Amino acid sequence: MKQYAIIGLSNFGKFMLDELSKLDCEILVVDKKRELIEAIKDKVTSAFIADAMNEETITRLIPETIDAAIIDLGDSLEVSILVTNYLKKMGVKRIIAKAESSQHGEILDIIGADTVVFPNREAAKRLVPMLFSDAVFGYFPIGDDLVIAEVKIHKKMAGKSVIDVDLRKQSGLNIIALKKDDGYQQFVSGDHVLEEDEILLVSGSPADIEKFSGDKLTEGENKKKGNGLKLFF
Secondary structure (H helix, E strand, O other): OOOOEEEEEHHHHHHHHHHOOOOOOOOEEEEEEEEHHHHHHHHEEEEEOOOOOOOOHHHHHOOOOOOOOOOOOOOOHHHHHHHHHHHHHHHHOEEEEEEEOOHHHOOOOOOOEEEEOHHHHHHHHHHHHHHHHOOOOEEEOOOOOOOOEEEEHHHHOOOOOHHOOOHHHHHHHEEEEOOOOOOOOOOOOOOOEEEOEEEEEEEEEEHHHHHHHOOOOOOOOOOOOOOOOOOOO
């Protein structure tokens, strides 16, 4: 059975705990706040009220053989850096650390975090394209050059089959699934006739999604001037 440690129960740590607790695995949690540990102790295998800044505490509580350690110590940047270093020295297989800033993330990466997570940044990347385009309903960056997105078909596509529309050739997008009222239909036949307002789950580059949606979703210059500070007297 796989075993995971969560060190720090700020928001990201709590969400990771919620998701891991749905799986068949052992979960070990460390946090210095008694009320947080008391609230989750029945959901985990082991829960410890302890200060993670102490290296001896980490080496005593976290097994070297653990499958992964997740670090979320909120805005305690120094402590998260120290804990990452402690775990790296122990030889922990995988270290996932939440970063509060780009500089914090760079340091975590340098000292040995295998995965650095920027929850606020990732949330913004997913939300802004949906705010900006009426044709995009979900936006999930996989990397710099790959996005999975939920897009509404154009009116001009309605009544045509998937083969006739040929999204891959026309827009560089690959259809993954078709969204129905009861969820996603994973197999989409080439003979399927598209209906107005149907939602497709597609993959492609950010530029391909932008081209399909007809909106500027990628980074560019804002040429509007004079929209800054306004004073009212």
